[in-house]
Amino acid sequence: MKPSTTLPQTPMTVLSAPSMGWPVLVARVAERFGLVDWLNTVMAWDPKPCRWSPGVRLLAIILCYLVDPQALYQVEAFYETLDGELMFGPGVHASDFNDDALGRALLKFHAAHPAQVYADLSARAIATYALPAVDAVHGDTTSLTLEGDYPAADAAVEPSPPPNATDAEASSVKGPVSPALTARPKRGGITRMAIARISNWS
Numbered sequence: 001m002k003p004s005t006t007l008p009q010t011p012m013t014v015l016s017a018p019s020m021g022w023p024v025l026v027a028r029v030a031e032r033f034g035l036v037d038w039l040n041t042v043m044a045w046d047p048k049p050c051r052w053s054p055g056v057r058l059l060a061i062i063l064c065y066l067v068d069p070q071a072l073y074q075v076e077a078f079y080e081t082l083d084g085e086l087m088f089g090p091g092v093h094a095s096d097f098n099d100d101a102l103g104r105a106l107l108k109f110h111a112a113h114p115a116q117v118y119a120d121l122s123a124r125a126i127a128t129y130a131l132p133a134v135d136a137v138h139g140d141t142t143s144l145t146l147e148g149d150y151p152a153a154d155a156a157v158e159p160s161p162p163p164n165a166t167d168a169e170a171s172s173v174k175g176p177v178s179p180a181l182t183a184r185p186k187r188g189g190i191t192r193m194a195i196a197r198i199s200n201w202s
Contacts, residue, residue, distance in 0.1 A: 023063050027087040030059055033128035035121070042117055043108040052096055054105035056088055060097045063087065073099040115133075 029034065039055035047053065064075050079094035093192075109117070 001198070006045045021067070023082065024087055026063055026066060030062070033124055035059060038121070038124065039109075039117075042120070045108050052088075052092065052101075054108045056092070057097060057102050057105035058109060060088070061102060070104055075099070075102060078107050 036053065036059055039058055040053045041199050043054055060079065061072075061075060064070055064078050066076060070078050075096050076098045079097055082094075083093040084094060084096070162183035
């Protein structure tokens with residue numbers, strides 16, 4: 001008798017998983033030399049009102065910058081397609097990395113003197129991974145930031161007449177439409193610019 005080849009009629013569940021790539025590898029490297037715990041020890045913060053430590057949020061910024069650099073307000077959207085729990089631990093979601101939360105973490109980092117933190121962190125990484133000793137280390141922290149407004153979908157700015165202008169004066173103001181203000185690249189000054197803008201949120 002020929003055996004039956006009919007598959008059992010059982011319900012099937014379709015599983016899906018986010019595409020992670022190498023952000024998980026970077027997270028494991030940071031975990032190996034205790035990046036998050038160490039950052040939390042060099043910054044002044046109160047764990048009681050915090051859902052997540054500033055070290056976790058700084059790691060989120062680092063991973064995003066290394067994989068696909070985004071503006072601070074876009075970091076949350078970056079993690080919506082990734083498994084936050086796999087990288088940062090149970091209970092972590094993309095909404096935990098909104099720009100307000102990241103901004104507060106950056107303020108705490110700035111208060112801890114970033115240059116000294118960067119130097120100590122570099123020494124910690126060299127010791128953890130037993131990197132060969134060198135006589136000199138060159139670290140280039142030059143940044144490229146933007147200032148101005150982001151363009152709004154080919155929006156244009158039309159000159160407006162002054163207050164209390166007559167009809168004739170108002171019509172004389174009309175002319176060719178000027179392009180909308182776009183963001184301009186500016187070298188350096190990222191810390192001062194970022195802190196000034198974050199301070200305006202409070």
